[in-house]
Amino acid sequence: MILYALCLGLVAVFAFRDFPPSRRQRAGRFLGDISYSVYLLHPFAREAMLRWAPELSPGLGFTLGLGLTLGLAALTHRWVERPAMAWGRRLTARS
Numbered sequence: 001m002i003l004y005a006l007c008l009g010l011v012a013v014f015a016f017r018d019f020p021p022s023r024r025q026r027a028g029r030f031l032g033d034i035s036y037s038v039y040l041l042h043p044f045a046r047e048a049m050l051r052w053a054p055e056l057s058p059g060l061g062f063t064l065g066l067g068l069t070l071g072l073a074a075l076t077h078r079w080v081e082r083p084a085m086a087w088g089r090r091l092t093a094r095s
Contacts (some may be wrong), residue, residue, distance in 0.1 A: 037073035037081060045069040
């Protein structure tokens, strides 16, 4: 329950407080933008890492898997999600 309350508090702080523009803010916004792709793609990246490099240490495997996940998520967001969202906006604007 303590971790749940801490997580809820952190989300509330970041949701309801404006921070000055910075690299951290841009990085956070980028992670927020690609988060759905990360959610969808992380199991595939994990399986790829287990299949292609099972002998890696857990730390290195995690780091490479994280990089693979974020890279694939960024590409998917750019080439699939954003065009689909734009198409959806155009479609609903006509209605």
